[in-house]
Amino acid sequence: MSAIADNPGCGFGSDELLPARAGESGPSEAASRHLAGCPACARTLAQRQQLAAELRALPRLAAPRGPASALQIAAILDRLDESRLEARLASEAGTIRRWLAALARLRAPETLVAPLPALQPARRLVVVRGAALAAAAALVAAASILPWLGARSARSGAPGAHGLAAQTAALSDRTPIQLRAIERVDSLAAGPRPIELALPPAAPARRGGP
Amino acid sequence: MPKDPDFELIRRCQTEIGPARDAAFAELFENYKDRVFNLAGRLLGNPADAEDVSQEAFVTVFRKIQEFRFSSRFYTWLYRVVFNLCVDQRRRGFAGPLGDAPTTEGEAMLAGLTDPDPGPIERVVEGDSRQRTVERALRRLSDPLRAVVVLRYMEDLAYEEIAEVLGISLGTVKSRLSRAHHFLQEMFGSSAT
Numbered sequence: 001m002s003a004i005a006d007n008p009g010c011g012f013g014s015d016e017l018l019p020a021r022a023g024e025s026g027p028s029e030a031a032s033r034h035l036a037g038c039p040a041c042a043r044t045l046a047q048r049q050q051l052a053a054e055l056r057a058l059p060r061l062a063a064p065r066g067p068a069s070a071l072q073i074a075a076i077l078d079r080l081d082e083s084r085l086e087a088r089l090a091s092e093a094g095t096i097r098r099w100l101a102a103l104a105r106l107r108a109p110e111t112l113v114a115p116l117p118a119l120q121p122a123r124r125l126v127v128v129r130g131a132a133l134a135a136a137a138a139l140v141a142a143a144s145i146l147p148w149l150g151a152r153s154a155r156s157g158a159p160g161a162h163g164l165a166a167q168t169a170a171l172s173d174r175t176p177i178q179l180r181a182i183e184r185v186d187s188l189a190a191g192p193r194p195i196e197l198a199l200p201p202a203a204p205a206r207r208g209g210p
Numbered sequence: 211m212p213k214d215p216d217f218e219l220i221r222r223c224q225t226e227i228g229p230a231r232d233a234a235f236a237e238l239f240e241n242y243k244d245r246v247f248n249l250a251g252r253l254l255g256n257p258a259d260a261e262d263v264s265q266e267a268f269v270t271v272f273r274k275i276q277e278f279r280f281s282s283r284f285y286t287w288l289y290r291v292v293f294n295l296c297v298d299q300r301r302r303g304f305a306g307p308l309g310d311a312p313t314t315e316g317e318a319m320l321a322g323l324t325d326p327d328p329g330p331i332e333r334v335v336e337g338d339s340r341q342r343t344v345e346r347a348l349r350r351l352s353d354p355l356r357a358v359v360v361l362r363y364m365e366d367l368a369y370e371e372i373a374e375v376l377g378i379s380l381g382t383v384k385s386r387l388s389r390a391h392h393f394l395q396e397m398f399g400s401s402a403t
Contacts, residue, residue, distance in 0.1 A: 048391055051398075054344050055363035063247035063264065064257070070265045071243060073236045079269045080235075 010038055216241070216284040223275045235272050242285065243268075245365065246292055252360045253296040255349060263299055267292045282374060289365070289375045293357060300353065347397045355390040358383060 035042050063071045214220070219241075222234035246267055251260035270291050278287065348356060357376060361367045367375065372383045 047395060051391060051394055052363055054340070055348070055359060056366075058341065058344060058348070058364065060244060060364065061248040061251040061257075061260070063243045064261060070261045071247060073239045076239065076265060076268050076272065077232055077235065079265075080272055083269070083273055 010040055214280055214284055217280065220275065220278060220280075220284055223272070224278070238272075239268055242288060245285070246288065249289060249292050249360060249365060250296055252348070252364065253293070253353070253357060254299060259299055263292065263295045266295055270295070283371070286367070286371050286374050289361065289367075290377070293375055297353075343398065344394075347394050350397065351390055351393060355386050355393065358386040359390045359394075362387060 035045060063069070216238065219234055219238050223231060223238065226234055243264065246264045247260055250263040250267070251257060254260050254263065267288065271288055278284065348359065351359060354376075358372060361372045361375060362369075369380055369383045369387075373380045376383070378386075
C-alpha cells in the first residue's frame with residue numbers, strides 16, 4: 001500500500017482515511033478504529049472531507065449546445081460516414097493494387113525467373129538464355145522435320161497426305177478450273193505436290209460420263 | 211464484474227445498421243457528452259480545445275465500438291480515450307500550460323462557471339468566491355494530479371477505475387491523490403479548514 005503518513009508519530013496514511021470506492025460513505029473499519037484514538041488523523045480527515053466536498057460541488061462544464069458547436073451528433077455521424085467511405089476507398093484501392101501487383105508478376109522475365117529464386121542473378125540469366133535457345137532450336141527442328149513427315153505420309157498413301165487437291169480430284173468430276181484453283185492454293189500452302197498425278201485421271205472420267 | 215449499465219445501448223451500436231445504429235450512437239452521445247466535455251475542459255482549460263477533443267473522442271469510440279468487448283466499463287474506456295486525446299493535445303502544444311498563466315478563453319470559461327451572486331458564507335479573502343479559489347487551485351495542479359482529482363471528485367470514479375483510465379497503478383493513484391490534497395490545502399491555508 002502506498003499510504004502517505006501525514007501526521008508525524010502516527011504513521012497512518014491519509015489516503016486510507018477516505019473511502020476507497022465511489023459511493024462508500026466513510027473510511028474503512030480499520031481506519032475508523034484508528035481515528036477514534038488519533039485526533040490528528042481525525043482533523044486531517046475532516047479537512048480532506050471538506051476539500052472533497054468542495055471539489056464535488058464545483059459546477060460541471062456543460063457541452064456547448066449551439067448549432068455552430070463541433071459537439072453535435074450530426075457532425076460526429078458525418079465524420080463517421082466519411083471514415084467509413086475512406087475505409088471503403090482504401091479497401092478498393094488495396095484490391096486494385098493487388099491486381100496490379102499480380103499483373104506485374106506476370107511479366108515474362110519475372111515469370112521465367114520466379115522458379116529459380118535460389119540462384120545467383122548471373123546464373124539465372126544463363127538458365128533463362130539457355131531455355132530461350134533451347135526453345136528456338138526446337139522450333140527450327142520442328143520446321144525442318146514437318147515437311148519431311150508430310151512427304152513420307154504422302155508416299156505411304158495415308159488419307160489426307162495428298163492434300164486437298166488430290167482428294168478433290170478423286171471425288172469430283174467438275175471443271176478443271178476449280179481443280180486448278182484448289183491446286184494452286186494447295187501448292188502455296190504445302191510446297192510441291194504431285195499435281196500431275198491428280199489432274200490426268202479427272203479428264204477421261206468426264207468424257208465418258210453422261 | 212456487474213453488467214455494464216450501457217450494455218444494451220452498446221449492443222445496439224454494435225449490431226444495428228443504418229438509422230437504427232445512428233440512433234443508438236445519438237443516445238450514447240447524449241448520455242455522455244457533458245461528462246466528456248467536462249473532463250476535457252478540466253484537463254485542457256480551454257473550451258475550444260475541449261470541444262474538439264470531445265468530438266474526436268466520440269468519433270474514435272464510435273468508430274471502434276465493434277472492438278469493445280465489455281472487459282471494462284464503457285465509460286472508463288471513453289474517459290481513457292478522452293484522457294489520451296488531451297495528452298496528445300497538450301503534447302502538440304495547442305492548449306498551452308494551465309498553471310499560473312491561464313489562457314483568456316480558460317478564464318472566460320471559469321468566469322462563466324462562477325456563481326454570479328455568492329452569499330456571504332461563500333466569500334473568502336481578497337474578495338474572491340470560495341468556488342473560484344477552488345477552481346484556480348485545481349487549475350494550478352500539475353496535469354497528472356489534476357486528472358486524478360477530476361476523475362475522483364468530479365466524475366466519482368473508484369481508485370481502480372482511475373488507474374484503468376490513466377493507465378497507472380492503484381498505488382500511484384492513491385499517492386497522486388494524497389499529493390493533490392497536500393497541495394490544495396497548502397493553497398487554501400487555514401481557509402480550507
